[in-house]
Amino acid sequence: MFEYLLNNPFLGALVALVSLALLFGAVLGYAAVQFKVEGDPIVDQIDTLLPQTQCGQCSYPGCRPYAEAIANGDAINKCPPGGQSTINAIADLLDVEAPTLDEEHGEESDVKKVAYIREDECIGCTKCIQACPMDAILGAAKQMHTVIGDECTGCDLCVEPCPVDCIDMIPIETTLGTWKWDKPATSHENILNLIASDRQPVAATQQETSPKEKAQTEDEAA
Amino acid sequence: MTRIWSIPGGVHPEENKSQSLQLPLGEIPLPRELVYPLSQHIGAPANAVVTVGDKVLGGQKIAEAKGMISAPIHASTSGTVVAIEDRVLPHPSGMSGPCIVIEADGEDHHVDYVGDENYLQLDRETLIERIRDAGITGMGGAGFPTAVKLNPRADQPIDTLIINGTECEPYITADDILMQTRADEIIKGTELLAHLLGNPDRVVIGIEDNKPAAIEAVGVAAKDSRVEVVSFPTKYPSGGEKQLIQILTGKEVPSGALPASIGIVLQNVGTTVAAYEAVRYGKPLIERITTVVGEALDTQRNIKVRLGTPIQHVLEHHGCHQNKVARLIMGGPMMGFALQESLVPVVKATNCVLVPSKQELPPAPPAQACIRCGMCAEACPASLLPQQMYWYTLAEDYDKLEAHNISDCIECGACSFVCPSNIPLVQYYRSAKGTMRQMAIDKEKSDRSRQRFEFRQERIAKAEAEKEAKRLARKKAAEEAKKKQEAAKASGETAPAGNTKADIVAAAMARAQAKPVSPEEQKAKLERAVISAQGRLDKLQTRLEEAEGEMKDKLAAQIKQAEVKLTEAQKKLDDFKPDAASNNSAPTADDPVAAAIARAQAKMTMAPDEKLRANIESLNKRLQKAEEKLSAAQAQGADTVTALQAGVDKLKEKIATAERELAELGPVASATAAPAEQDAASAAIERAKAKAAAQANMSPEQKLRDQLGAMGARISKAQDKLQQAQADGADTVDALQMGLDKLQAKQEKMREELRVLNPSAPELNDADNATGSTPTSEEAPQIQDAATAAIEKAKAKAAAQASMSPEEKLRDQIESLEKRLQKAQQRLAKAEAEDDDNIDAFRAGVEKTQAKLEQTRAQLENS
Incomplete structure (x- = not known):
């Protein structure tokens, strides 16, 4: 057999290639079964980037459906709660140009809000409880309801169903824990002062007395 | 000489330490009011344990630690709690937070501090508890609770204790003066901390070489102890925790880890002394040494100040020239922060109050474009790439910032200091760090939200599935029950149960048979039978004429048969005709039938009254029959009910006419007869009248009229009642009114029906209208008269028509x-x-x- 193949190089090559193809095919087939990825991993990745407010402003019933829609080619700029940063992140993930937020679906708000129930006005109808995608409203029929502020995503969905309009969306106040430094303003003035001859006299004097120089002069004086 | 290492980068800003060292450690009088923020340390804010109006003594605990990483707060002098409210905090945000406000009584009474000379004999837990109870936190600037730091995890053995006397920031000399004045206590404190940490191999006090007096003092105090005093070249920021560790041990604290992870604990000299005092004398942290410095002040020195003293009070005792003040800074010029107002208090971490003049510390010059000179990277003590981080911060590329280890930035400000373009780099990093922290929080929250949402979806789906399952179960149960029932029927009562359908069919068939075939159809059928029989007979006769022999006989027999059939059919037809005629269907009556004619002829021969009587009799019979049929039809709900009803009505009319005729005939016939006959005639008339009345009642329009009359009476009654009720002012007025309205509506409806039934009876309409609209007793007789007149007229007409x-x-x-x-x-x-x-x-x-x-x-x- 081996002899025969040696004597027929064409046939030998054919046999070798076919056997290799079968071998790799088997390996690939095994891998496809053994290491099968359940679901679409890109959907999970997009879902993690979305803010999970489940507000439905994107016209999908929640963040994951929107993530699925994006994976299927929908626009990535339909998420007002996420805002531009979310759009940028998704654009980065999908390697596409980052568009600006589609105003049709709402405006990005700088201030985060949480729902607040004016409890003495609540009639205990449980409509907001049913509307809340987060289960963040506590209460029972004919009992006063209240919002668990920490779990509220500020999705607004409970405001509409309230028959007595006792739900307010109040902005979350900054506490010492959540306070952060502002980014330094790159003011218009700075650009004007770029060129030394254009500088205002005040700015010029300031420039002269930088802390280092001042300290040096002081030392000399001392 | 101990070996020292070097740190990368670093800068040499002007030290400016001499100003505050000219004068010895001073003291200022007690302020009138002291403010204690509940959050003056890293970790959870303390919990106030006093209420407004409480009298407190110096050293009394006014707020207790809440949770593990927290610290209690003590009153620094005696007085009264006047408020627990939000006050502006010594914080870069300038925000307000809960504070305990104490009005000092000036007596400065203190609680009895219980000390312990042999504190080293106590066990570790007790000592740490005392330090914790004394509210001691890191006094170098960050304010981390000391007790936590002294209680490292068991798997992290501490081999080095470093006491930080570096004080690298310009202007600040608080630790310097402390070391100069209380070197003994520093050494004792160091010994205490070493004892608490399990006597590490190495105990070092690190002091920069720009504090020779402090080095001297501490060196003398440490002569007979195992404490090593190391001085090293001055460089900012060698006082940073990680930097000092690197300088003294050559080890680098890994990114994101604590020094304890490499077996090192580092404490500030101030903290060391406070810990010693807490254990030795039982004195909580109620005062500290603070540098008060700046060109805007007359006096620049270090002072021992009670915690809670408003900075305004401090400045007042140092001759502050408000017009010269550029900014009010808490901390040093490099890492301190500007205070929005001077009412904020001195807190545990306040090591310096800097009040520079405008010349001394001018506002930051405008930032210019980055020229990528790389000086910031050279200056960075953490070996980061400040320039890159700057660009990424501008681009908000937080992933890249993380990749560039922005979290390792100690915010020392060395990069900003060296920047030739005056870019406030540290501020960019601070802001980026804040944003990233916020993002992390948001991320965590969004993950939790997702979890909650998914859980909710699951729960709803589960509930739905349960409902569906229940529904299915119910359906199944119902099906089974049905099957069982059927099975029982099939096995048990076979005949009635199994044949339900057959029963239905049979019933339907019976009904169909019972349903009277319409007379026309019946008649047509019979006629057809007669015609066909006639035709057959004719044909047979013609064939008989043609045929011969045997055939003739056969045909003759057939003819006979046909003749019999024909007579049968004829008979049937004849039998049917009177019945069909009785139904009054127009076409039947026209057909001349021999039997009918014979009967009619017989009638003709009768006397007129006899004839009429017979007629009435037959009509009555027919009426009976028709009524029977009608009732049967009504019982079966057949379609023919209306037709039959019409027939019955007509029959009744006919009977009435016949009777009237008879009645009219009566007097004529008995003109010469006995009066008895007249009586009979009048009786007949009476009878006829009664019948007419009955007939009138039977006709729908008259029925309606009767009803209308009754309705009118009811309405008038109701009106009377209503009027009475209105007069009495009874509650029932509304109800009565409503009832009246309803009655009137009904009446209107009836009238409408009547009109539809008999639009050509205007008199009736008029009369009814009169009854409906003005149902008064005076008009009633007139109406009755009109009605009787109409009846009379109709009767006369009918009589005339009959003849x-x-x-x-x-x-x-x-x-x-x-x-x-x-x-x-x-x-x-x-x-x-x-x-x-x-x-x-x-x-x-x-x-x-x-x-x-x-x-x-x-x-x-x-x-």
Whole structure:
């Protein structure tokens, strides 16, 4: 057999290639079964980037459906709660140009809000409880309801169903824990002062007395 | 000499330490009011344990630690708690937070501090508890609770204790003066901390070489101890925790880890002394040494100040020139922060109050473009790439910032200090760090939200599935029950149960059979049978004529059979005819039937009264039959009910006419007869009248009229009641009114029905209208009169018609119809003129009358 193949190089090559193809095919087939990825991993990745407010402003019933829609080619700029940063992140993930937020679906708000129930006005109808995608409203029929502020995503969905309009969306106040430094303003003035001859006299004097120089002069004086 | 290492980068800003060292450690009088923020350390804010109005002594705990990483707060002098409220905090945000405000009484009474000379004999837990109870936190600037730091995890053995006397920031000399004045206590404190940490191999006090007096003092104090005093070249920021560790041990604290992870604990000299005092004398942290410095002040020195003292009070005792003050800074010029207002208090971490003049520390010059010189990277003590981080911060590329380890930035400000473009780099990093922290929090929250949302979805789906399962189970159960029932039926009572369908079919068939075949159909069938029999007979006869021999006999027999059949059919037809005629279906009556003719001839020979009587008798019979049929039809709900009803009505009419005729005949016949006969005649008349009345009652329109009359009476009663109720002011007025309205509506409806039934009875309408609208007792008789008059008229007409020939009858009818039409038209015109509500009804009546008239005319022409 081996002899025969040696004597027929064409046939030998054919046999070798076919056997290799079968071998790799088997390996690939095994891998496809053994290491099968359940679901679409890109959907999970997009879902993690979305803010999970489940507000439905994107016209999908929640963040994951929107993530699925994006994976299927929908626009990535339909998420007002996420805002531009979310759009940028998704654009980065999908390697596409980052568009600006589609105003049709709402405006990005700088201030985060949480729902607040004016409890003495609540009639205990449980409509907001049913509307809340987060289960963040506590209460029972004919009992006063209240919002668990920490779990509220500020999705607004409970405001509409309230028959007595006792739900307010109040902005979350900054506490010492959540306070952060502002980014330094790159003011218009700075650009004007770029060129030394254009500088205002005040700015010029300031420039002269930088802390280092001042300290040096002081030392000399001392 | 101990070996020292070097740190990368670093800068040499002007030290400016001499100003505050000219004067010895001073003290200022107690302020009138002291403010204690509940959050002056890293970790959870303390919990106030006093209430407004409480008298407190110096050293008394006014707020207790909440949770593991927290610290209690003590009153620094005696006085009264006047408020627990939000005050501006010594924080870069300038925000307010809860503070305990104490009004000092000036007595400065303190609680009895319970010390312990042999504190080293106590066990570790007790000592740490005492330090914790004394509210001691890191006094170098960050304010981390000391007790936590002294209690490292068991798997992290501490081999080096470093006491930080570096104080690298310009202007600040608080630790310097402390080391100069209380070197002994520093050494004792160091020994204590070493004892608490399990006596590490190496105990070092690190002091920068720009504090020779402090080095000298501490060196002398440490001569007989194992504490090593190391001085090293001055460089900012060698006082940073990680930097000092690197300088003294050559080890680098890994990114994101604590020094304890490499076996090192580092404490500030101030903290060391405070810990010693807490254990040795039982004195909590109620005062500290703070540098008060700046060109805007007359006096620049270090002071021992009670915690809670408003900075305003401190400045007042140092001759602060408000007009010279550029900024009020808490901390040093490199890492401190500007205070928005001077009412904020001195807290545990306040090591310096810097009040520079405008010349001393001018506002930051405008930032210019980055020229990528790389000086910041050279200056960075953490070996980061400040320039890259700057660009990424501008681009908000937080992933890249993380990749560049922005979290390892100690915010020392060395990069900003060296930047030739004056870019406030540290501020960018601070802001980026804040944003990233926020993002991390948001991320965590969004993950939790997702979890909650998914859980909710699951829960809803589960509930839905359960519901569905229940529904299915119910369905299944119902099906099974049905099957069982069927099975029981099939096995048990086979005949009735199994044959339900058959029963239905049979019932339907029975009904179909019971259903009377319409007389026309029956008659047509019989006629057809007669005709076919006749035809067959004719054919047979013609064939008989043609046929010969045997055939003749056969045919003759067949003919006989056919003749029998024909006679049978004829008989049947004859039998049927009277019955069919009784049904009054027009075409049947026209057919001349021998039997009928014979009967009619027999009738003709009868006396007129006899004839009529017989007629009435037969009519009564027919009526009975018809009524039976009608009731049967009504019982079965057949379609023919209305037709039958009409038939019955007509029959009744006929009987009435016949009886009237008989009654009329009576007097004529008995003109010469005995009075008894007259009596009989009058009785007959009476009978006829009664019958007529009954008949009138039977006709729907009259029924309606009766009802209307009753309704009118009810309405008038109701009106009376209503009036009475109104007069009495009873509660029932509304109800009564409503009832009356309803009655009137009903009446109106009835009238409408009546109109539809008999639009050509204007007199009745009028009379009814009169009854409906003005149901007064005076008018009632008139109406009755009108009604009786109408009945009389109708009777007369009927009588006249009975004696007329059909043609004449028709003519008469046409005449009367024309009259009625005219009247109706007149009424319509009147109604139109008066815009009456009933105009539609009138118009419909006129149209109907016209139609009838035309029909009658056509009939006349035909006949």
